[in-house]
Amino acid sequence: MRTIHTDEIIQNIKEMCIEANLELSKDMKCKLKNAQKTETGNLGKQILSQLEENMKIAKEESIPICQDTGMAVIFFKLGQDVHIEGINITDAINEGVRQGYVEGYLRKSVVKDPIERENTKDNTPAVIHYDMISGDKIEITVAPKGFGSENMSRVFMLKPADGLEGVKNSVLQAVKDAGPNACPPMVVGVGIGGTFEKCAFLAKKALSRNTDEKSPIPYVAELEEDLLKEINMLGIGPGGLGGSTTALAVNVETYPTHIAGLPLAVNICCHVNRHVTRTI
Numbered sequence: 001m002r003t004i005h006t007d008e009i010i011q012n013i014k015e016m017c018i019e020a021n022l023e024l025s026k027d028m029k030c031k032l033k034n035a036q037k038t039e040t041g042n043l044g045k046q047i048l049s050q051l052e053e054n055m056k057i058a059k060e061e062s063i064p065i066c067q068d069t070g071m072a073v074i075f076f077k078l079g080q081d082v083h084i085e086g087i088n089i090t091d092a093i094n095e096g097v098r099q100g101y102v103e104g105y106l107r108k109s110v111v112k113d114p115i116e117r118e119n120t121k122d123n124t125p126a127v128i129h130y131d132m133i134s135g136d137k138i139e140i141t142v143a144p145k146g147f148g149s150e151n152m153s154r155v156f157m158l159k160p161a162d163g164l165e166g167v168k169n170s171v172l173q174a175v176k177d178a179g180p181n182a183c184p185p186m187v188v189g190v191g192i193g194g195t196f197e198k199c200a201f202l203a204k205k206a207l208s209r210n211t212d213e214k215s216p217i218p219y220v221a222e223l224e225e226d227l228l229k230e231i232n233m234l235g236i237g238p239g240g241l242g243g244s245t246t247a248l249a250v251n252v253e254t255y256p257t258h259i260a261g262l263p264l265a266v267n268i269c270c271h272v273n274r275h276v277t278r279t280i
Contacts, residue, residue: 006087006089013074013092013142014100014103016140017097017104018106020143021064021070021274022059028187032052035245038244038245041244043237044242044244045243047243048238051271067107068148069101069107069144070109071110071127072100072143073145076139078130078133080133080134081134081136082138090128093126093128098123101124107123137280138279139278139279142277143275144274145207146183149178149270153203153265153266154170155265156263156266157196163262164219168226170264174266175247175266175268180239182269183272184237186270187249188249189205189253190227191254192255192263193255193256195257195258195261198263199264202253206253207273211251220254227250227252228250231246231247231250232246
């Protein structure tokens with residue numbers, strides 16, 4: 001049994017909130033750079049160049065890549081051989097988020113109540129997903145999610161008979177409906193299976209996966225490639241102003257489901273697909 005104090009968790013999450021908002025992961029940087037080479041439209045190339053310049057300025061001046069620093073989404077994998085010492089783990093995670101957003105001068109966008117709309121002034125609470133894993137380590141992923149693209153996400157409760165074609169058509173429809181509102185070029189997270197809420201979780205989780213890592217399931221890897229090609233044929237383009245780069249990547253996650261259903265979720269993210277992972 002290994003003991004980890006919540007002070008260490010708080011410090012890591014604080015740093016990760018700031019890091020995620022100031023600099024994109026290596027895979028996302030490469031995707032943007034490669035998109036400039038393959039984009040066919042002059043305006044699209046110009047916009048992609050501006051996005052890369054924006055990233056350089058953000059890094060050099062330690063300012064957020066995007067003014068919407070998102071709602072903090074935390075994937076917290078707890079090793080079953082870890083003993084947590086200190087305060088309540090959920091309180092510790094939220095304290096890390098609070099410190100990160102306050103001390104990092106990141107925009108506070110969370111409201112206490114969805115109807116009354118009073119700002120919490122520290123970007124808490126976070127949305128936290130817990131998972132028990134084997135071993136004596138904790139794996140934390142911090143994924144701040146902006147809401148321009150979040151608002152364009154969809155859940156479809158398809159029939160089993162809709163099959164793979166139904167999945168493809170629904171994902172394409174979601175992207176078409178999103179259009180310029182999702183701040184393309186986008187990353188598209190897709191969750192298939194489970195239940196109503198599980199497929200949405202899978203789609204969110206898919207966004208945090210390295211975009212260079214393809215699914216180990218052959219038909220899913222093929223589906224990711226096909227969807228990326230078809231999405232980029234829609235002509236929405238960078239900034240929604242036309243071009244051949246509407247999406248930088250499509251990540252698909254699956255889960256077993258009931259014989260009577262085919263749940264599907266599409267969680268769209270703009271090019272600022274932020275995620276940082278650390279193991280304690």
